[in-house]
Each structure stands twice: as structure tokens, then as C-alpha cells.
Amino acid sequence: MTRSLRLMLLCAASITLAAAGQANDSQVQNLLGLTFADTADLALGAPVAAHVTLRRARPLRAEQALGGPPGHSRFLIEADLAALIRGEPGTPAQIRFLADFPNDARGRPARLQRGSQWLVFARSVPGRPGELQLISADAAIPYDAVTAERVREIVRAELEGDAPPAVSAIGRAFHVPGALPGTGETQIFLQTERSQPISITVAREAESQPRWFVSLSEFVDAGASRPEPDSLLWYRLACFLPAQLPAASFSDAREHAQAIQRDYQLVRQGLGPCPRNRSRR
Known part of the structure; x- marks a missing residue:
């Protein structure tokens, strides 16, 4: 239109x-x-x-x-x-x-x-x-x-005091393999306009579905959950994260590049698309 x-x-x-x-x-x-x-x-x-x-x-x-x-x-x-x-x-x-x-x-x-x-x-x-x-x-x-x-x-x-900040860029991404094949944990750190901490964690455990969550502090909040659709946190991520993880984000972890990219796509799929009907002018 x-x-x-x-x-x-x-x-x-x-x-x-x-x-x-x-x-x-x-x-x-x-x-x-x-x-x-x-x-x-x-x-x-x-x-x-x-x-x-x-x-x-x-x-x-x-x-x-x-x-x-x-x-x-x-x-x-x-x-x-x-x-x-x-x-x-x-x-x-x-x-x-x-x-x-x-x-x-x-x-x-x-x-x-x-x-x-x-x-x-x-x-x-x-x-x-x-x-x-x-x-x-x-x-x-x-x-x-x-x-x-x-x-x-x-x-x-x-x-609100704990409002999710606007994302300006992707920071560093790391992956730690688990003891069993296919298990492990990936962390993706995001850069924000006000330098507030925000990170995404993807955890894969044996005989269970992978799960991911977002932390809005310096510490990983293992009890956190995915952002609710049509929430401010969902908007900050779904509408501004790039479709592909930049290679510079895992330049220090190239041996785990495939696992990191796989987990990033899991997050993108979980967030879903960000539909817009108006021009942003």
C-alpha cells in the first residue's frame, strides 16, 4: 500500500x-x-x-x-x-x-x-x-x-525503571560446548543506546528442547523467559535484530561459529517477524 x-x-x-x-x-x-x-x-x-x-x-x-x-x-x-x-x-x-x-x-x-x-x-x-x-x-x-x-x-x-533499552548493534557472541554432543550454551551480548546490559542465552541440554531467554542485567537470569509477543522487549528484539549474526560478533570463537549461528537463528525464529504497514518517515 x-x-x-x-x-x-x-x-x-x-x-x-x-x-x-x-x-x-x-x-x-x-x-x-x-x-x-x-x-x-x-x-x-x-x-x-x-x-x-x-x-x-x-x-x-x-x-x-x-x-x-x-x-x-x-x-x-x-x-x-x-x-x-x-x-x-x-x-x-x-x-x-x-x-x-x-x-x-x-x-x-x-x-x-x-x-x-x-x-x-x-x-x-x-x-x-x-x-x-x-x-x-x-x-x-x-x-x-x-x-x-x-x-x-x-x-x-x-x-519503567527496568525497561528494555533500544538495541544499537550486536556485540560479542560466545559458545560453551556441553559434556554431551549437541549440548551447550550460547551467549549473545547486545549493544544498546544507553549502554545498558542486555544479553540472549540459548541453552541446549540432553533429551530436552533448547530454550532461550533474555537477561536485562549484568548477570544471566536463568529464570527469565522469552519476550511476550507485542511487548516492548519483543519489539526491541524482533524489529531491530539483523536477520544474520555479523561475523565480527564471533571472530573470537570461530571454532564455534556454526553452533552460534544455529542458536541465533533459533532466537530469530522464536521472535518471529516484525510486520509493519506504514512507512517510517
Whole structure:
């Protein structure tokens, strides 16, 4: 699905939801098509996340919208803050931001309804209280309770003291063979943006299925478990670990390269894919 088509669907969704007043949660999710990773990309990438009510949408003249995508019109949006999910205390009750929306079938600017509800992912404009800048072209989406609650859960998880850090690279990987053929333990250390420790352990024991777990401290937590799907830890790993382990990670353990690569693929398979439906712009 192209970005333009996706934005058209989102515009249509806002009009539909405003007209209907209420919608079934699953219907809304299907309409927006946001995966957990899509929502996490927005929630974690935006210093400000807010639920707003549209007060006024004023289309700008073409010369005021230079750089916008073809077939779109740029709007100055004025909105009332319904709930601040993430942001600085003291955020004004009324906010403004620019947004591009696809034109209608006749090439005219879209009609955005006063009173429609939106989720906005943005950053503050320094020195301009109440003025926001969207973090991407699709960072103003029609409000629905399911997505809003998911955003809150992701933000809460990130703010917890033991929150999993963002992974920046693969560190060193080591393997210790066991006493019996096919047994042993592999440890893969990850590099993080804030230099917080995180490691993955794969343990293979005789006559049992291999198991793997993640430790978020300097010490290996043998009692830890796999990350739950659609959790912050799952997102940090499934959405950012490379498909293949870099050779530099086991340059000091080349004699165990095959075992390390095998165990890394076990982890990748256990995490599963990280589906996304929106462009990350």
C-alpha cells in the first residue's frame, strides 16, 4: 500500500468515525491497519503524543505548502488537547500543527470535520508554545480507544525503571560446548543506546528442547523467559535484530561459529517477524 493511499484511508476513517460516533474496536483496528510495531514506532519516536479534538482545519495556499506530496493539500490544524499521553507538563490546552492530506476525487482539499478526534505524534517547536511538528507524514491518525490504550501501554513500559533499552548493534557472541554432543550454551551480548546490559542465552541440554531467554542485567537470569509477543522487549528484539549474526560478533570463537549461528537463528525464529504497514518517515 502506498503512503498516499494509506493517508486517503486514514482521512476516510476520520470522517467515518466522526459520523458514526462510535465503532467496534476490531473494526477500527482493521480500518487503520496499524500493527504493534507501527504503533511503537510512533509512540517511541515522538516526544509528544496527544489525543486532540479538531477545532479548525485551514488549507494553505500552494505557495505556502512547498515540498508537500503531489495531490495533497497542506492544512494548518488547530485542535483542543483532550489528553496528553506523552509530553511536557504545562502543554497548552490548544495546539497547532501542519499536516498534508490527499485531495478528494475532484482535486479539492479534503474536508476535515470540526470535532473529529485524532491521535497526534509530534515534537514541540522551540520558542512557540502550543505549536507542534509532526514526526512523519502519517503521524496524525484518527483516534480510537484501542490504539490510544496501546500507545499508553508502550509509553508506560518505556518509562519503567527496568525497561528494555533500544538495541544499537550486536556485540560479542560466545559458545560453551556441553559434556554431551549437541549440548551447550550460547551467549549473545547486545549493544544498546544507553549502554545498558542486555544479553540472549540459548541453552541446549540432553533429551530436552533448547530454550532461550533474555537477561536485562549484568548477570544471566536463568529464570527469565522469552519476550511476550507485542511487548516492548519483543519489539526491541524482533524489529531491530539483523536477520544474520555479523561475523565480527564471533571472530573470537570461530571454532564455534556454526553452533552460534544455529542458536541465533533459533532466537530469530522464536521472535518471529516484525510486520509493519506504514512507512517510517
